[in-house]
Amino acid sequence: MTSKANSPPSYEEALHHPKAEDCSYQPPPSYSPSTGMYPGPPGYWSQGGVFPQTSESPGLSPTVTTIPTLSAAVPAAHTGDMEAFFRNQWESTSVRHAFIRKVYLILAVQLAFTFTVVAVFTFVDPVRLFVIRYPGIYWASLAVYFVVYCVLICLKEPRRRFPWNLLLLGIFTLALSYMAGTISSYYETKAVFIAMGITVVVCVAVTVFCFQTKVDLTSCSGLLCIAGVLLMIIGIVTAVVLSFQYVHWLHMLYAAIGAVVYTLFLVYNTQLLIGNRELAISPEEYVFGALSLYVDIVHIFLFILQVSGSATE
Template identity: 60%
Template sequence: MSKPSAPPPYEDRNPLYPGAPPPGGYGQPSAPPAGYPAYPAYPQPGYGHPAGYPQPMPPIHPMPMNFGPGYDGERAVSDSFGPGEWDDRKVRHTFIRKVYTIISVQLLVTVGIIAIFTFVRPVSEFVRRNVAVYYASYAVFMATYLTLACCQGPRRRFPWNIILLAIFTLAMGFMTGTISSMHNTKAVIIAMIITAVVSISVTIFCFQTKVDFTSCTGLFCVLGIVMMVTGIVTAIVLAFKYVYWLHMLYAALGAICFTLFLAYDTQLVLGNRKHTISPEDYITGALQIYTDIIYIFTFVLQLVGDRN
């Protein structure tokens, strides 16, 4: 069999792919026969799109969220937090340790301030004579609390979150120390012991119980509104005439309500419930639990304490 002296030409077809277009590409189609409409010109691919349609966007792949065991599809977490290289259990344990470390430092600072205001006579006499200092610390407390509670930027940005939390702790400690200086030392110590027992008991209960306080968010909102309205009414009444039983009733109601708030906030930090705090918001967890403990102490102090 004789072999061809030269390969076949490639001007009009590819011998491996007979249907492939020639190297120069196809031109516009020739004129149609008489009686048929003209063919429209085809746009080149990748250059524009038909009028009236927006430029197509690349598909966005949702990030899978790993919420750990017990998730029921309704957990409230931060959208910007994903599992990454850590599983949810390890992240949650690290978050809990960080929150309770911050709370421990806050409580140590507060106890130290209370001790100074209680045992150092010149300091207690100074804050009693200068009530304006207490209201100044209250203004600082409210400003820092609202900033940390409502503004995500300062709350998550280091070191501003730590600085604001330190200012908040000092202001709260000063207020608590001022209140403690108006009661005798024995009542302050008893109130501290009761608060510590209640706080530890609530924390252990939240670790062990299957009751989900976070599923009753609406109830706790109503409870907070009741506390606020009752406090305003009590303050107005006591400003005109001191009524002992009304004061004690409000103090008892406040101690019970903030004990429930402590259980609610503790479960938000622990996780594995219907609602939980994002591991990025450790400042929020520490802020809420610390505030609950301090308010429990002040209300218990009003119940058990006699003014000096």
Template identity: 65%
Template sequence: MFKSDPPPSYEESRHDQLRAGICPYVPYGSPPPSGVYPGAGQPGMYPPPGAPSMMPTFFPSAGSPTTPGGSEDFAADGLWESKSVRHAFIRKVYLILAIQLLLTTSIVAVFTFVDPVRLFVIKYPGIYWASFAVYFVAYIILVCCEGPRRRFPWNFVLLFIFTLALSYMTGTIASYFDTKAVFLALGITAVVCVLVTLFCFQTKVDFTSCTGLFCVLAMVVLVTGIIATVVLSFQYVPWLHMLYAAIGAVVYTLFLAYDTQLLLGNRSHSLSPEEYVFGALSLYVDVVQIFLFLLQITGSSTD
């Protein structure tokens, strides 16, 4: 479908806020707010904006940074708090993703096994194009508008509409293929997604540092798709169709690795913990696209 650049990371947004002077400023010589570390060399004073600080600004309330070993204890607590927030964010993303995939799998199963439904969606292709329009509008809003994407319950309403539209499109495409091909593509997709996820959690390779390369890969898929669509509309060329499907499956597998590492928080780029909707949206699109490209390959091989 479509890919877009991820929103700024949590650290980048915090840095931009500090540079813009959004954080509250207390005049020099005044006591610092509760829970705010006053800065190195300024006991009891809050440093002016731009003053360098060797320690994080906010600390847990227990202990004191001036006691022996206090700085190390606070640093460890802050590190643990950051990890716990990131782990909670990852769990939330995969919970949303699991619900999306369950809905999509159910719709695909109905469109594949229930003959009246399968014949209906094939007979009325206009519903498919209407669902594509809904999918496109919801996708643009979720990707480009930070307000609706982060505001509950509108973010979940838009995500549900987006998931329902893409599930209908996926089920409609699957209804044109043999049941064996659908099951084979579904099984391969599940294996690929599990292997890619485990690899991303274990490897030291940073896919997020290769943003330019992924932009090029997206353009390759787009150009190849346009060429294949134009050529296949005049004459069906099996090897061209298979080539396009193989390129798409490989590229979106790499996109899945890229989007997975954006969740981890220990790479060159990462998602803010507030962007759980965007994280689930990105992974969901990657998984569905892998399934659709593999379905074209398995469908051609089982004919």
């Protein structure tokens, strides 16, 4: 039987003498509605919420529980999902930006070569007379242009496999540059300069418009196909009529319509390149992206050249 001296103190003794040697029980703290928290031991809140140092427990203080942040309130599995989502978003954005830079770098090389050929065919008289005297080379370049264009557009494997894609793109650029230079040799230098200037303004305006606007032209691909078919029909009719008798206003009308339609094509292909619309080009299709923009810009130049050439005559 345990003696009374070794028995634990009663509840009243522990309540009135908290520092009793054999005190093994502390009453539960009461909740304070005014402060919204449990009161700490004596001196706890007067010391800023930190237990005071005492001689009986030197250097010891209880662990302060910090309030969890908002991100810590998210379960670990959900946090990993969010991190993966933002990481994928950043990676896709960086890939798209690298793709856009690659396409515009290739496009800049193509346009620099094409307009150099146009300048040579326009300013160097022996070259200009040569291409006018031998139109068969023009028709041969047209055939090469058509065949290579069909290969790059219809076949995915050649336009994605390096270095065949760049080789085919180079042949295509050479053929279209010769065609553009041959057509430019029939016009005055002033008309060529005017067409180049207007083309540059149109291309810059279209690029800024596509990067700023919320209008999605990729959702109107059906209307653009109809516009392309109508342009082809008008071109055939114009070619037939002009082969019998030259009609100035008909030629001007066809050239103006062609410039407008290819400007819309340029907007459409630029938005495909950006990739934040309903339709987008895969980052692997950098040759297709450069090819589309290049064809649009050169055709805009040729149609504007016909308008400016007719206006300066």
